[in-house]
Each structure stands twice: as C-alpha cells, then as structure tokens.
Amino acid sequence: MYRYDNYDQRLLDERVAQFRNQMDRHLAGELSEDEFRPLRLQNGLYIQRHAPMYRISVPYGHLASRQLRKLAYLARTYDRGYAHFTTRTNVQFNWPKLEDVPDMLAELASVQMHSNQTSGNDIRNITADPYAGVAGDEIVDTRPWAEILRQWATYNPEFAYLPRKFKIALNGALEDRVVVQVYDIGLDFTKNEAGEIGFRVLVGGGLGRTPILGVEIASFIPWQHLITYCESILRVYNRHGRRDNIWKARIKILVKALGADEFRRQVEEEWALVKDGPNTLTAEEVERIATHFDDPDYADLPERDATFEAQRDSSKPFAAWVRRNVREHKRPGYASVVLSLKRTGVPPGDITADQMDTVADLADRYSFGEARMTHEQNVVLADVRKSDLYAVWQIAREAKLATPNIGLLTDIIACPGGDFCSLANARSIPIAEGIQRRFDDLDYLYDIGEIEINISGCMNACGHHHVGHIGVLGVDKNGEEWYQVTIGGMQGNETALGKVIGRAFAAAEMPDVVSELIATYLDNRFADERFIDTVQRIGLEPFKARVYGDQHIERKVANA
Amino acid sequence: MPKVIHKGQVVADNWQVFRLPEGADAATAAIPTGQVIVPFPVWQVRREELLASADAVGVWLAGSDDPAALADDLHALALVAVDFPKFTDGRGYSIAVALRTRFGYTGPLRAIGQVLRDQFNYLSRSGFDTLAPAEGRYTDAQLEAAVASLADFTDPYQASVIHPQPLFRRHSRAAA
Numbered sequence: 235m236y237r238y239d240n241y242d243q244r245l246l247d248e249r250v251a252q253f254r255n256q257m258d259r260h261l262a263g264e265l266s267e268d269e270f271r272p273l274r275l276q277n278g279l280y281i282q283r284h285a286p287m288y289r290i291s292v293p294y295g296h297l298a299s300r301q302l303r304k305l306a307y308l309a310r311t312y313d314r315g316y317a318h319f320t321t322r323t324n325v326q327f328n329w330p331k332l333e334d335v336p337d338m339l340a341e342l343a344s345v346q347m348h349s350n351q352t353s354g355n356d357i358r359n360i361t362a363d364p365y366a367g368v369a370g371d372e373i374v375d376t377r378p379w380a381e382i383l384r385q386w387a388t389y390n391p392e393f394a395y396l397p398r399k400f401k402i403a404l405n406g407a408l409e410d411r412v413v414v415q416v417y418d419i420g421l422d423f424t425k426n427e428a429g430e431i432g433f434r435v436l437v438g439g440g441l442g443r444t445p446i447l448g449v450e451i452a453s454f455i456p457w458q459h460l461i462t463y464c465e466s467i468l469r470v471y472n473r474h475g476r477r478d479n480i481w482k483a484r485i486k487i488l489v490k491a492l493g494a495d496e497f498r499r500q501v502e503e504e505w506a507l508v509k510d511g512p513n514t515l516t517a518e519e520v521e522r523i524a525t526h527f528d529d530p531d532y533a534d535l536p537e538r539d540a541t542f543e544a545q546r547d548s549s550k551p552f553a554a555w556v557r558r559n560v561r562e563h564k565r566p567g568y569a570s571v572v573l574s575l576k577r578t579g580v581p582p583g584d585i586t587a588d589q590m591d592t593v594a595d596l597a598d599r600y601s602f603g604e605a606r607m608t609h610e611q612n613v614v615l616a617d618v619r620k621s622d623l624y625a626v627w628q629i630a631r632e633a634k635l636a637t638p639n640i641g642l643l644t645d646i647i648a649c650p651g652g653d654f655c656s657l658a659n660a661r662s663i664p665i666a667e668g669i670q671r672r673f674d675d676l677d678y679l680y681d682i683g684e685i686e687i688n689i690s691g692c693m694n695a696c697g698h699h700h701v702g703h704i705g706v707l708g709v710d711k712n713g714e715e716w717y718q719v720t721i722g723g724m725q726g727n728e729t730a731l732g733k734v735i736g737r738a739f740a741a742a743e744m745p746d747v748v749s750e751l752i753a754t755y756l757d758n759r760f761a762d763e764r765f766i767d768t769v770q771r772i773g774l775e776p777f778k779a780r781v782y783g784d785q786h787i788e789r790k791v792a793n794a
Numbered sequence: 795m796p797k798v799i800h801k802g803q804v805v806a807d808n809w810q811v812f813r814l815p816e817g818a819d820a821a822t823a824a825i826p827t828g829q830v831i832v833p834f835p836v837w838q839v840r841r842e843e844l845l846a847s848a849d850a851v852g853v854w855l856a857g858s859d860d861p862a863a864l865a866d867d868l869h870a871l872a873l874v875a876v877d878f879p880k881f882t883d884g885r886g887y888s889i890a891v892a893l894r895t896r897f898g899y900t901g902p903l904r905a906i907g908q909v910l911r912d913q914f915n916y917l918s919r920s921g922f923d924t925l926a927p928a929e930g931r932y933t934d935a936q937l938e939a940a941v942a943s944l945a946d947f948t949d950p951y952q953a954s955v956i957h958p959q960p961l962f963r964r965h966s967r968a969a970a
Contacts, residue, residue: 239967239968241949241965241967244948244949245947245948245949245951248946248947248948249947251946252943252946256912264936269912272881272882273912355884385951386952389947389951389952390952391887391917391950391954392884392888392891392916392920392954393884394884395881395883395884395913396884397884461960469888472885472887472888473885473888477857477883507895507896512953512958512959513952513953513960515962516962516963519962519967522967522968
C-alpha cells in the first residue's frame with residue numbers, strides 16, 4: 235500500500251498543527267461556531283446527537299495492521315472500545331470529546347492516517363475496488379490512480395468550499411464493485427486497443443434525496459489527463475452549481491439542468507485551457523506511486539491444497555464459511571477472506587477494539603500485513619494462502635468475525651441511524667437487528683440465497699437503500715419513525731434504483747414485511763434465480779399483493 | 795485606517811469598496827471619491843467616466859459575475875477584487891484562478907467580503923495577493939498573528955497560482 239514520503243508526512247503534520255490552532259481559538263472564543271463549523275467538518279468532526287462524531291478517512295479502504303492497532307488504541311483511549319465502519323470506507327467514533335480530537339488526529343498522523351475532508355463541501359475520500367490487485371477480472375489496478383487523486387484532492391485550495399460534498403469512485407474491473415454510477419464522478423478505467431490505460435467518465439450520479447445514475451461525458455480519456463479532466467469538471471461545478479438550496483446543490487442537479495451535452499461542452503472548454511499543462515501526469519510520477527502497489531511477495535503454490543480440501547470436507551461450519559466468506563484470487567493457492575461485521579445483535583459495521591487487534595494480527599500472520607474495508611461494511615484479508623484458511627477461520631470465529639453470511643440476507647448494510655446521527659429521521663440499527671433475528675436460521679438463509687438489504691435512517695442514503703435489492707428508508711411522520719420499502723434496486727454493472735412498494739411501515743412490522751417479500755420470492759422462484767432476478771422477472775405486483783393484502787400484517791396507515 | 799494583508803504584510807489601506815445601495819441604479823448612483831472599488835455592473839455602464847477620473851479605480855466581481863466579461867479591461871484597472879458574501883461561498887476561488895491563469899491578470903487581486911483568517915492560505919494559493927477582512931473583524935494583533943496562516947502548508951500537493959507546478963514536478967520524489 236502507499237507509504238508516505240517526507241512531503242506527505244510534512245503536509246499531514248502541518249494539518250494537525252493547523253487544526254490544533256483552530257480548535258484552540260475556538261475553545262478560547264475567538265472562532266465562533268459558525269466560523270469553526272466548516273473547519274471542523276473538513277477535519278471529520280461532527281456535532282451529533284449524544285456527542286461529537288469523528289470520521290476518519292481510510293483512502294480506498296486500505297488499512298495496514300499498525301493502522302488497525304492505532305484505531306483500536308483510539309477506540310479504547312478516546313471512545314467506548316469500538317468503532318463503526320461505514321459504507322464510504324471511513325471509520326467513525328461516536329463518543330470522543332471535542333477537545334481531544336486534535337490529539338486523536340496527531341495519533342493518526344503517526345501512522346499515516348487522518349480525517350481529511352471526510353465531511354464538508356469538499357472532495358471526499360476516494361473510493362476504489364476492495365479487491366483491486368487481487369481480482370481475476372481486473373483490467374486496471376485503480377489504487378495508484380486513486381492515490382494520485384487523493385493527493386490532488388488533499389487540501390486543494392480551489393475546491394474546499396464547493397456547493398456541496400463531492401465523491402469520486404474508480405472501477406477497473408469487469409464487474410463494477412464500487413457502484414461508479416452513483417458517484418459525483420465515476421471513473422471506469424480500462425485499456426484501449428493499443429493497451430494504453432484510460433478512463434470513461436460518468437458524472438452526476440448520486441443517491442440521497444434525488445437518486446440519479448451518472449451520465450457518460452467521455453468514453454476514453456488517456457491517463458495523463460486524469461487530474462486536468464477532473465479539475466475541469468470541478469471548476470464548472472464550483473462556478474455554476476447551485477448554492478441557494480442545499481437540496482439542489484449536488485453536481486447531479488447541475489448536470490440535469492444543463493443536460494449532459496451542455497455540461498460536457500463546458501467541461502471541454504475548461505479542459506482545453508489546462509490540458510497538457512503542469513497538472514498533466516508524468517510516467518515517472520505514475521510509476522513512483524504504482525510501485526507502492528506492486529504485488530506482495532507471493533509464493534508459487536499449486537492451485538489446489540489437499541489439506542484445506544480435507545478440512546473443508548470434514549467440517550460443515552468451515553465449509554459454510556468457505557462457501558460464503560472466501561473469494562477467488564488471481565494467484566494459484568491464494569484466496570481472499572471476508573470477515574463479517576454482520577453478526578446478529580451487533581450493529582452492522584461495528585467493530586470492537588479487540589476485534590481490530592485480531593484483524594491486525596490475522597493480517598500480519600496471514601495476509602502481508604494489510605486489510606481492506608468494503609462499502610458493504612465488512613473487512614477483507616486479500617491475500618491468504620488456502621493452506622491457512624482453516625487457521626484464519628478458527629481465529630476469526632473465536633473473535634466473532636466469522637459469521638458465514640456474506641452476500642446473504644443478514645449481511646445488511648445500515649447507517650448508524652437515529653441512535654447516533656442527528657440527521658436521521660429514524661433508527662436503522664434496531665430494524666437491521668429485527669430482520670437478522672427473524673432470519674437467524676442458517677439453512678433457511680442459504681436457501682434464500684444472495685440478497686442485499688440496505689437500510690438508511692434518512693434520505694441522505696448513507697445506507698445506500700436505493701440500490702438494495704430490498705431498500706429500507708426511515709421517514710419521519712409527525713414525529714414517529716416509519717419505514718418506506720423499495721425493491722428491485724441493484725448495485726454493480728446493472729445498477730438500478732429500487733421502486734417503492736407502497737405505504738410506509740412501523741418498525742415492529744418490518745420483520746414481517748421482509749418475511750412476506752421473501753415468501754413471495756420463494757413461491758415464484760424459478761430454478762436458482764436470486765431474489766433480484768425474480769423481482770425483475772415478475773415485477774412489483776405479486777410482492778405488493780402479498781405484503782399489503784395479507785391480513786396478519788396489521789394496517790397502520792400514517793396520517794390516516 | 796483599515797488594514798489589509800498584502801503580499802504577506804499587514805499594511806494600511808485607502809481603498810474603499812463601493813456597494814450599490816438597494817434599489818440604486820448603476821448608471822446614476824453617486825460613487826465616492828478617492829480610491830474606490832466599484833461593482834462590476836457600475837463599471838459596465840460607466841467605464842469611460844471612471845477611467846477619466848483622477849482617482850485610481852478598481853472593480854469587484856460577485857460570485858455570479860463572469861470574469862471573462864472583464865478580461866479586456868484588466869490592463870486598465872488599478873485593482874481587481876472578488877467578493878465573498880459568505881466565507882463558505884467558494885466561487886471566488888475559481889474566479890481568481892481564472893483571472894490569474896486564463897486571463898493572465900498580474901495586478902493586485904483582493905478578496906473582500908467575509909474574508910477570514912482560516913481561508914487565507916487557500917485564498918492566497920488561488921491567486922489573491924491582498925486579503926481584506928471586514929473592518930473591525932480582527933484587531934491589529936490578530937491580523938499580525940493571522941499572517942502565519944499563509945504558511946500553513948510548506949509544500950502543497952497541487953499546482954496553484956503561487957505554485958505553478960504540482961509537487962510531483964517541483965521535486966523528484968523518491969520511489970518506494
């Protein structure tokens with residue numbers, strides 16, 4: 235992974251000093267709350283329901299073992315012994331003290347971590363494929379390009395006060411695992427016929443209040459122009475994005491208002507002025523950064539490992555875990571392991587300090603000292619030998635990180651919701667738990683198969699509910715929590731937004747609602763099609779009829 | 795006398811910012827005498843009159859003004875300013891970059907309006923050489939202390955108006 239040189243480290247150290255000075259002036263009353271707010275947000279510090287919330291950046295989801303241990307230390311020292319892994323591959327602490335945050339930032343800086351631009355109307359953490367570098371279907375490893383963009387975005391003077399937040403994601407594989415279509419800028423890296431690297435540009439995607447899929451404004455831009463092209467998009471947005479209404483301020487609204495053709499024209503006009511200028515990337519710089527992402531020192535191993543196969547054949551629980559939580563690797567004899575943060579009874583994405591230490595130990599012993607976060611809020615050990623899988627499983631199981639449910643119904647994506655977040659209309663965590671408890675039987679889970687349930691506590695959509703096969707959105711009606719349900723959403727190459735099935739439900743109804751949706755699927759399932767395939771084939775009606783027609787769901791019509 | 799930061803020094807300043815009163819007509823409003831920075835709409839309709847006056851004249855752009863519309867006049871102005879109605883309104887940064895890079899303006903470029911210490915670094919990197927906080931916002935001592943903010947980042951990643959090359963072209967960065 236990328237390791238800082240003296241320039242990177244000095245910049246981060248200077249940021250720590252800058253923020254410490256700002257915090258001091260704020261606490262001394264020299265910097266009003268209004269003046270301090272954007273500064274603390276650009277350093278990841280929110281004021282939340284119970285306490286400040288501190289959001290730490292994990293660029294493109296990569297964590298070294300020493301960084302995990304530092305997070306564990308922060309959780310024990312400044313928080314309540316746990317952290318929350320988010321859908322944006324950030325880490326959140328829910329209980330720090332305001333005045334401690336500069337010290338926490340300094341601790342992070344000592345392991346090349348930070349909370350830069352994890353909030354505020356600026357360029358946020360760059361997202362890339364959690365399986366970059368190890369996936370068999372990869373065309374371009376996007377990590378060097380993500381790091382190049384990270385550096386360009388960090389403390390960028392021109393784009394720190396945009397109309398609204400700005401998120402960039404990169405894909406470089408056949409299967410899109412980052413959902414590039416729902417980002418402000420989505421870059422699809424590929425190679426042309428001559429084998430040269432370049433990228434397709436999507437703009438104006440996003441979830442939130444106005445979910446829209448991004449539109450293509452360029453089909454292939456050569457790699458040298460990565461910064462100048464993105465800079466041109468940002469410049470058009472910074473000048474012309476709406477600032478009069480926070481709900482209309484994202485770039486998607488500008489793109490929609492101008493139309494893709496006019497937006498492209500304006501970007502190209504800006505680009506003509508900076509193309510081939512100083513921000514044009516050099517082969518030397520790309521090579522310098524790419525070197526950090528060279529393959530680790532893989533051993534030459536046979537594709538099959540007899541001991542592993544024997545262990546799998548003799549242990550049903552191990553076999554179940556291998557089936558759900560172990561993925562193919564590009565190298566023979568290696569696999570990627572997904573550690574589940576979706577154990578029933580634990581809020582999705584929460585991880586204790588001890589678990590973080592365990593992941594760090596596992597990474598050191600079995601996966602070249604690195605782990606990765608996924609936007610599904612799980613943790614990946616990317617480079618595990620097949621012969622080590624049984625040992626990894628035993629340790630992970632002991633640490634309660636081996637729930638064999640990846641991709642299954644209980645692998646729920648959920649934001650922190652109303653239990654913590656002051657933006658939320660409704661709680662998310664109890665909804666997830668209610669559903670997980672209803673579907674606690676593993677055999678039944680396996681029979682249901684792959685399905686994604688995404689829960690957001692408000693329309694800001696941190697839980698990505700629009701692209702869940704089943705999406706749940708918390709809404710407020712006269713001060714009560716209600717939940718609107720969508721089905722048919724999808725992430726990946728066929729990204730689609732779910733459709734609302736009807737009136738909203740009370741929290742207590744939600745497990746029944748999901749049960750009815752699943753029952754409808756099982757009744758209509760053809761061969762081994764997934765829930766989402768059935769929805770696409772038969773449409774919403776049979777699901778609606780079952781959910782709303784069935785007498786055993788008590789009808790509670792809000793605002794009736 | 796009000797003070798501003800100009801090229802890293804706290805200096806006394808005579809420039810007045812003229813803001814068109816509510817309902818006033820740009821063509822007829824009374825413009826104060828002395829060194830004055832007029833709003834772009836006033837400049838548009840009274841260019842000849844202003845150029846003929848004995849006093850130096852500057853023009854300020856609002857976030858919604860197009861800097862391209864001022865491009866042909868830049869050589870005739872003693873000063874250009876960009877207004878920040880709120881410090882969180884970042885349009886002025888891109889306007890400054892456009893004035894400096896696209897239109898080649900090399901004269902004094904001043905940030906006016908809600909101009910605060912914690913934006914000084916980014917403002918100066920975007921091309922502002924003069925930072926004019928609202929009168930009374932900072933004491934002289936606070937303004938002197940605020941000069942340090944200009945140096946918050948020694949060697950930033952980005953190319954910008956005051957760093958024409960990005961870090962990767964300014965220095966040879968060793969490989970891993």
